[in-house]
Amino acid sequence: MSNKLRIAVVGATGAVGESMLSILVENGFKDCTIHALASEKSLGKTVEFGKRFVAVEVLEDFDFSQADFALFSAGGGTSLKYVPRASAAGCTVIDNTSAFRQDDDIPLVVPEINADLLEGLEAGAIVANPNCSTIQMLVAIAPIHAVAGIERINVATYQSVSGAGRKGMEELARQTMDRLSFKDVVPSAFAQPIAFNAIPVIDTMQDNDYTREEMKLQWETSKILRDPAIGVNATAVRIPVFFGHSEAVHLETTRDISIAEVRELMHAAPGLELVEDLSPEAQVTAVTHAAGKDAVYVSRLRRDHTHPRGINLWVVGDNVRKGAALNAVQILKTMVGDKMSVET
Ligand code: A2P
Numbered sequence: 001m002s003n004k005l006r007i008a009v010v011g012a013t014g015a016v017g018e019s020m021l022s023i024l025v026e027n028g029f030k031d032c033t034i035h036a037l038a039s040e041k042s043l044g045k046t047v048e049f050g051k052r053f054v055a056v057e058v059l060e061d062f063d064f065s066q067a068d069f070a071l072f073s074a075g076g077g078t079s080l081k082y083v084p085r086a087s088a089a090g091c092t093v094i095d096n097t098s099a100f101r102q103d104d105d106i107p108l109v110v111p112e113i114n115a116d117l118l119e120g121l122e123a124g125a126i127v128a129n130p131n132c133s134t135i136q137m138l139v140a141i142a143p144i145h146a147v148a149g150i151e152r153i154n155v156a157t158y159q160s161v162s163g164a165g166r167k168g169m170e171e172l173a174r175q176t177m178d179r180l181s182f183k184d185v186v187p188s189a190f191a192q193p194i195a196f197n198a199i200p201v202i203d204t205m206q207d208n209d210y211t212r213e214e215m216k217l218q219w220e221t222s223k224i225l226r227d228p229a230i231g232v233n234a235t236a237v238r239i240p241v242f243f244g245h246s247e248a249v250h251l252e253t254t255r256d257i258s259i260a261e262v263r264e265l266m267h268a269a270p271g272l273e274l275v276e277d278l279s280p281e282a283q284v285t286a287v288t289h290a291a292g293k294d295a296v297y298v299s300r301l302r303r304d305h306t307h308p309r310g311i312n313l314w315v316v317g318d319n320v321r322k323g324a325a326l327n328a329v330q331i332l333k334t335m336v337g338d339k340m341s342v343e344t
Contacts, residue, residue, distance in 0.1 A: 005339075020328060040058050072086075074097075091124065092335065094332055108223050129324065140266075142225065143268070144262055162243050167189040200236075200237050245290070245323060276301070296322055299313075
């Protein structure tokens with residue numbers, strides 16, 4: 001008899017879903033039973049799971065009692081409809097969308113920071129995976145927050161097109177070719193041309209004239225750091241990079257802390273690589289450091305010369321991996337613990 005762990009990946013044909021499948025394999029889940037779920041239009045397709053090809057099943061028809069865990073990454077609307085169904089069937093959900101992130105009774109988890117919230121959860125629990133920009137910023141600043149407190153953060157994000165899924169990547173590729181062949185560029189996934197451009201609006205506008213993407217940085221930072229007083233003033237910008245988000249972070253601590261102390265904290269922090277080498281060949285960029293990597297990279301660490309408790313950082317991370325799929329798999333791994341696998 002087999003009592004293999006059964007995992008459903010919802011949105012398995014998408015950019016994040018595909019990454020979830022490969023990161024599951026990398027993290028020791030290769031012998032699990034996998035259900036690859038997508039919409040009806042993907043019926044007949046297969047997805048790769050290690051050395052196996054798995055046939056796509058239609059989400060709408062799926063019986064979630066066939067899965068112990070479900071990783072959702074098929075959009076907020078899909079999660080709102082199907083996550084409660086999965087949970088009611090006793091399937092534990094790790095949801096990568098914003099559908100449940102603000103619910104008080106649903107933990108919002110970055111394992112390096114608040115894995116304690118995963119203890120004692122039962123089958124059918126829902127855990128929310130934070131937004132990509134939040135995850136990488138918090139991996140970088142949580143060590144400072146824990147020791148010196150943070151009053152406020154000014155952050156400008158430079159976000160890659162994979163954050164908008166496959167259609168975002170296809171649009172950048174298509175528009176780049178069109179521009180270079182002197183053809184008209186027709187925006188579709190993004191409101192403005194993305195090739196050779198920077199778009200200062202991600203997600204919908206809110207009543208306060210911030211975008212939802214920007215406000216997620218505020219809401220999720222407060223919740224994860226358990227710090228309602230922390231202020232996050234964000235501007236989120238889409239740029240023509242395929243993988244990896246970059247962030248210019250300017251923060252003010254509550255208590256004095258030297259840059260030397262911050263350096264030490266960062267070198268000891270999990271999931272974080274502090275790059276101190278300032279030579280040209282070591283410059284930290286999304287393409288050279290973030291894309292395809294697990295760690296969040298921090299560089300340009302320096303005192304803000306305009307504020308005695310100000311600290312500046314440049315933070316890059318792979319938005320599809322640590323910003324989404326890897327963080328979800330780390331949550332899964334923490335919850336499963338030693339109970340993993342297991343053919344009997
Ligand atoms: P499909 O490919 O069948 O449309 P991305 O963010 O890269 O665009 O991927 C979105 C993922 O979410 C895809 O796997 C997509 O499946 C899936 N998806 C989107 N809407 C639904 C839905 N209503 N039901 C099931 N899967 C969905």
